[in-house]
Amino acid sequence: MAELYVVGIGPGNAENLTGAARAALEKASLLCGYTVYADLLRPMYPEKEYYTTGMTGEIERCRRCLERAAAGETVALVCSGDAGVYGMAGPVLALKPEYPGVSVTVIPGVTAALSGGALLGAPLGHDFCVISLSDRLTDWALIEKRLRLAAQGDFAICLYNPASRHRQDYLQRACDILLTEKGGDTVCGLVRQVGREGESWQILDLKTLRDTRADMFTTVFIGSSQTLEIGGRMVTPRGYRV
Amino acid sequence: MAELYVVGIGPGNAENLTGAARAALEKASLLCGYTVYADLLRPMYPEKEYYTTGMTGEIERCRRCLERAAAGETVALVCSGDAGVYGMAGPVLALKPEYPGVSVTVIPGVTAALSGGALLGAPLGHDFCVISLSDRLTDWALIEKRLRLAAQGDFAICLYNPASRHRQDYLQRACDILLTEKGGDTVCGLVRQVGREGESWQILDLKTLRDTRADMFTTVFIGSSQTLEIGGRMVTPRGYRV
Secondary structure (H helix, E strand, C coil), rough: CEEEEEEECCCCCCCCCHHHHHHHHHHHEEEEHHHHHHHHCCCCCCCCCEEEEECCCCCHHHHHHHHHHCCCCCEEECCCCCCCCCCCCCHHHHHHHCCCEEEEEEEECCCHHHHHHCCCCECCCCCCEEEEECCCCCCCCHCCCCHHHHHCCEEEEEEEEECCCCCCCCHHHHHHHHCCCCCCCEEEEEEEECCCCEEEEEEEEEHHHHHEEEEEEEEEEECCCCCCCCCCCCEECCCCCC | CCEEEEEEEECCCCHHHEEEHHHHHHHEEEEEEEEEHHHHHCCCCCCCEEEEEEECCCCHHHHHHHHHHHCEEEEEEEEEECCCCCCCHHHHHHHHHHHEEEEEEECCCCCCCHHHHHHHHEEECCCEEEEECCCCCCCCHHHHHHHHHHCCCEEEEEEECCCCCCCCCCHHHHHHHHCCCCCCCCCCEEEECCCCCCCCCEEEEHHHHHHHCCCCCCCEEEEECEEEEECCCCCCCCCCCC
16 A cells, blocks of 8 residues: 655654654655755654655645656655644645555644744643744735734734745734734743754743744744743743642 | 743644654643543543543642642643643643743644644644634624624634534624624534544535534634635635635
8 A cells, every 4th residue: 555644753853753754654665855954854764765856846745746656666756744734734635635655644743833832831721823024925914914803802822934035024924913912021931843853932921022033943932911930930820730 | 949830732643743742742741631631632641640620620630730740740730732722821821920930831732723724624724713612701793793803704603612502603603793794694513523433524505504403523724715615625726726
């Protein structure tokens, strides 16, 4: 049976791989992925064949994986974080009907909302929204609308892709929208390079976050009105009486 | 150093444990948790001491862990799914200032939104909200408000705790709110007992979901307007042209 595993590898360090992810990577003869993430695996699996593409080669990468699996190989397509959350499981499953002989298994992984959240404390301890600020595939108007509604619902919010070279002011624009609904002293957190060299995190308020520079390896957390800084950690309580 | 690990163990099967979770469980001499989840670990770690409490014993459990850690033991407090998402990392960090000698490390895990999502396909492939329907600690009015705003924002939605013995009609009530904003043919999914005996999943539309019975081991997924059923899987596209 031709097998394609779409594997969430977590933030990229060996410790955050699940057993199921590890088993799929071991079974596969070909590992595919975005160059940066595939490179995280090379030291662990130096003997495998690799096929990597850059940032905009997602669909080409998915097709290549399906083709190689259809030809009888066991293939793993790796995604940072989870396989489904802004990951490749979606496009692979959308293309799969063209490759009826291929069996696709999605292996979940620790997405940045969770790995980054654990460093900060428990910022997503109650209802939350995950929103990507990238407008490469989504209209900015829809992103703005979601930010506003998430703030009105007093959700904790986790922002993916808060900035890139071409979108340096997007986090500031997002904060300006949130500030129309939320206080400037809302507890926020910022995590960089989770599980990788240069890992760092900080807790700051929303008005300070507005003027902070993020990059594509940053994940941002915006508290609800209930979120607290306790002992240097960011905590969104669920409501237990402690 | 007195160490307390708050460990997300994923859905409960060994395959979805991360390496970091496994390492923390191995280091600990005492494993604490809600009875059902701790029991999932006993076959893997039969030699450990266990301290378990029932459904409403959360704070007692957190205090006991902090006390035992303060006394010099290495303790692991296990949470199903992730340690932070509706988990024990929040209350532990809220209590921690009373136990200044204890070091708390939060170990993230694969929460049900991800493990259930992987079974269904990629229901959370674009911006999403996670909402718990339990009103044990949250006003139902706030839950309703969040459901309505999440629907207005056309987020994909993942519902935790959709029902329990005392809240048999909550999923129906939630669907009725969503149906005021979304079409009855919205693609939805339902996952039961992920990674455990009796694991099952199904894809159904929102009007059918409304009349479907859930229990406390069910996780529910509501698609956005873009969500599709493709080849028997649930996919919320990010917008790639495939």
